[in-house]
Amino acid sequence: MELQIKQQGGFQYVDEGSGEVLLLLHGLFGALSNWQGVTDDFARDYRVIIPLLPLYDMPLTRAGISGLVDYVQDFVRAIGLRQPVTVLGNSLGGHLALVYTLRNPAQVQRLVLTGSSGLFEDSMGGSFPRRGDYAYVQERVAYTFYDPKVATKELVDEVFGITNSNAKCLRIITIARSAQRHNLAKDLHRIKVPALLIWGLNDTITPPLVAHEFQRLLPRAQLHFLDHCGHAPMMERPQAFNHLLRAFLVEPALQPVAGV
Template identity: 65%
Template structure:
């Protein structure tokens, strides 16, 4: 298990040495979502994963702008430069927003199941408190293979949705993300970008991946079959293979 560090206002994982990979999790995400990526890359890269304050920020501030401010302050605090930003779902959305603010500090982007153009929030509804069966079904809906939603993962989400305060934050951030369509802004992002999409993603369907590819000036799109909204969790080996190919490209390394 990786060591979770606490430093100032930040909780994070920081392992390995070399070029920095900054990993951003989604709305119901946790540091554990990136286990397969962390284990693969900590040998040759510095892998940094901040725990975003999705459930701890004041509800009035809960939204994309505050979360982007958080990432900006975390990067400055850790003095991270020449970033490869890797974001899943809401984390992809935030990676794009950070890049628009600090493009000179981003070497490349890797987005998987990113929001920012279209998403079906929690399968079209907000979380219901107190119903374990409902939460289990919603978490399973994230994946192509329901068994990817382990009991540990379902328990984690159930605990989050059982808190009224956390629920209010989730709803506020989800609404903020759905309101904020980035179609006109992302045409300004010129860093090499890899899009990895599950062919069976029901939350940000494959058409969203195609739309990102069309709008981002320097993007390539790869699909993983029999895969839902979190490819790095459902098919970690295939995901890492695609990432490795991207990192090895001369145009990306330049």
């Protein structure tokens, strides 16, 4: 299906299907379309909601993890979500999902992370994109995936356009630095909801070691690796990703035992 963007209260978002809510958060160079495969599969049985995060135009004073989580909280209130939701996040979106869960434990019933930051990440392969150098941007976008063909010309053109704007680049750098400073290792034990970790075995930005550390620190986490897959499994291995997600969603989200 083609994603239809809605607008309400100054927010832009996708809202497809009905039923239990899946709240999807994209990454730093991400877009609503990153979650196309999940939306296509799950909007038949779930209500899939994807806010467009204001990564490139939010005030510089708020450009960071805290400001983005504030934005997600404001968005949830604006569209009237009251029941606990399942939050999914890729890359920076995973980081936001974790902080959102820490702030709002009663509003999250499950957590799904894929290539999440929050412990360690190698942003754009260790450097920020150089303005005006298309070949360099193409190389860095391809670095995100195991199969460089997933880095389509449309995707590269989108990132190239972003990196050619001084204002957008400044916000990207500010947000990325905020994420790198905001390490969650000491806080993850407080997240008691079931967590599903789906990781690319060939992820070079948040390598498999990061996934193992998330599994160790999150009390109720299960970890699955997808081979021949990089930093965005929901894009590169959509069928396998959706299979794992569907199995996780039908498991009872039992309340944690006191003291666990």
